[in-house]
Amino acid sequence: MQKTLKKHGTWIGKWTFVLAATGSAVGLGNIWGFPYKAGTEGGAAFVLIYLLCIVAIGVPIMISEILIGRRSGNSPINAMKKSAIDSGASSLWQLVGWTGIIAGVLILSFYSVIAGICLNYIFIAASPNELITSSEQFGQVISSPTNLLIWHTVFMFLTLLIVSAGVEDGIGRMVKILMPLLGFLLLFMVIYGAINGAFLEALSFLFAPDFSNVGTDTFLSAMGQAFFSMSLGMGSIMAYGAYMPKEQEIVSTSFSVGSLDTLVAILAGLAIFPIIFAFNLEPGSGPGLVFVSLLSAFNQMEFGQLIGPIFFILLSIAALSSSISILEPGVAYLAEEEFLTRKQSAIVISILCWVIGIGTATGFNIFSVVDSSGESINPFLNTMELISVQILQPLGGMLIAIFIGWFMNESLIKNEIPQINPFLYSLWRFFIKYVAPLSVAFIFISQII
DSSP: OOOOOOOOOOSHHHHHHHHHHHHSSSSHHIIIIIHHHHHHHHHHHHHHHHHHHIIIIIHHHHHHHHHHHHHSSSSSHHHHHHHHHHHTOOGHHHHHHHHHHHHHHHHHHHHHHHHHHHHHHHHHHHSSSSOHHHHHHHHHHOOOHHHHHHHHHHHHOOOOOOOOOOOOIIIIIHHHHHHHHHHHHHHHHHHHHHHHSOOHHHHHHHSSSGGOOOOOOHHHHHHHHHHTTTTTTTSHHHHHTTTHHHOOOOHHHHHHHHHHHHHHHHHHHHHHHHHHTTTTTTOTTHHEEEEEEEEHHHHHHHHHHHHHHHHHHEEEEHHHHHHHHHHHHHHHHHHHTTTOOHHHHHHHHHHHHHHHHHHHHTTTTTTTTEEEOEEEEEEHHHHHHHIIIIIHHHHHHHHHIIHHHSSSSSHHHHHHOSSEEEHHHHHHIIIIIIIIHHHHHHHHHHHOO
């Protein structure tokens, strides 16, 4: 006999789930990752492939995660276990929930350090040092383990505060503030870029595709970006789905989240590239695009001491809206099993993430390694990212698609999405059975060979 698990509450209002799931999806991956990948992978051709991947892979897996979570009303581990047992499949499918939570802990450990740098840059952009270049400034920021650990601590504490307050009072209340604020700041940056930047050049770069330089790497990068930007395969969306009211439509809600997530990524490009082109900076400068290239532009532009901090506040809000969703699955599991209270669960997992994050913070300085090309690399960060983002996340997403496509009882699925159009249902089943798992397997295998 299965024990009755503790319930967590539900989202209040239809749009709370949309804002929460969009907040989970919208993070550094959209506002930091998307523009620099678009810059390095050929602009509009990358954007077009990215959009196709959102529709073919992202949304089908998101529907699946929400469906499994909403049906059980439990954390990803117990949601997978319950769905498997009710479908006559092995309870070992709960391991998919475990891989998601482990991936989340590892991701949050280094995500918090990077997000801490974003917080630090709010103040750096407000009072620029004219005696050093933006590249030297970035070097100073990451060369101090104490500085990185202080901001890492601040960011983890903010995440802990929100998650420990619960579904309605913590996460639900904060996303209603954070997401509209993020949208407002992003639109402000786009309007500023349209008026003061090289906006037409940015439009051409993002929306006039040139497929001459598109290769396998472009497809892999676009698929990876679509998959990871939507927070799939690590339990966040499944955990949020558990709090979705039964009367809310899963399919239309998933399309809303996918659309908003994509819109934010495109708007981030329209906010960043007009500034990059106006100051003749290199769009393909990689991960340093935000911290080095943009800071250089802010230091040169009129009102840069106002626009710069606004941009880094935007980046920090996006990071916080994602971090609370990464912490939630593990906290939900410990709380519903009643090992600990919700607050105690949040504290324990936050401390674990903070301790692992010390490796990333010191990997930028004390334990950094110089590679064969003379570049300084962070071996700990690279290892954490390899295990979590490049192995566990795609593995989790692929297994969710395989489970719902091939193992979950179809009558259980139809009970959760009774309003769906038969043609749309058949299309989704095709994508979830064949296209999504094979595509994710392709990303997964390419990352490890």
